[in-house]
Amino acid sequence: MNVIRMIKIVSDRYPEKGMMDMGKAEDTLIATLLSARTTDKQVLRVYPVLRKRFPTMKALAEASLEELGVILRPIGFYNVKAKSVKALAKQLLDNFNGIVPHTIEELMTLPGVGRKTASCVLAYAFKIPAIAVDTHVFRVVHRLGWSKGKTPIEVERDLRAGIPEYLWIEVNRTIVQFGREICKPGRPQCEKCPLAKWCVYPNKPKI
Numbered sequence: 404m405n406v407i408r409m410i411k412i413v414s415d416r417y418p419e420k421g422m423m424d425m426g427k428a429e430d431t432l433i434a435t436l437l438s439a440r441t442t443d444k445q446v447l448r449v450y451p452v453l454r455k456r457f458p459t460m461k462a463l464a465e466a467s468l469e470e471l472g473v474i475l476r477p478i479g480f481y482n483v484k485a486k487s488v489k490a491l492a493k494q495l496l497d498n499f500n501g502i503v504p505h506t507i508e509e510l511m512t513l514p515g516v517g518r519k520t521a522s523c524v525l526a527y528a529f530k531i532p533a534i535a536v537d538t539h540v541f542r543v544v545h546r547l548g549w550s551k552g553k554t555p556i557e558v559e560r561d562l563r564a565g566i567p568e569y570l571w572i573e574v575n576r577t578i579v580q581f582g583r584e585i586c587k588p589g590r591p592q593c594e595k596c597p598l599a600k601w602c603v604y605p606n607k608p609k610i
């Protein structure tokens with residue numbers, strides 16, 4: 404099946420771990436939450452500062468919004484993100500004894516955590532098969548013809564149906580990197596693309 408072959412080609416090209424694969428579940432959870440409307444690189448610059456100042460969930464839950472806002476200012480939407488991080492830490496402590504849950508349903512009860520963030524936590528932190536459909540995955544899989552879904556959940560459903568479960572974790576990690584470097588949002592670099600012969604994107608730039 405070509406989709407399997409394509410994932411393997413991209414996976415070989417990008418063997419490094421995903422940027423949000425941070426080892427500890429709480430780190431992946433909070434960093435992914437903070438990555439909304441900014442770049443992972445910016446989050447990874449700010450995140451160590453945040454955790455140095457507030458190393459425990461209790462410290463984060465009790466942090467002042469003002470101080471959180473100052474630390475989070477470089478990543479934008481810092482007031483909203485400060486409230487989300489504080490509320491998330493509080494609810495993790497209140498409802499889960501400070502331990503990140505490992506089901507999508509429980510994760511999505513946490514403030515600010517949508518399906519994409521929950522799927523990233525499952526895939527990266529717990530190695531549980533899940534497909535996080537972010538903006539890169541959404542764009543690239545449309546161009547490749549893997550899905551015509553109009554929403555992330557429709558795309559996720561198509562990907563789950565068309566890709567064997569053992570490769571689900573690979574989808575976000577590899578396609579995000581491929582989408583950043585080659586199948587870019589503006590002008591895709593089709594001339595360098597290892598998947599070009601399978602791609603059905605009708606607006607490929609002329610080489």
Ligand code: SF4
Pocket residue numbers: 546547585586587591592593594596597598599602603604607
């Ligand atoms: S051929 Fe171009 S549009 Fe298609 S996947 Fe490759 S980079 Fe993206």
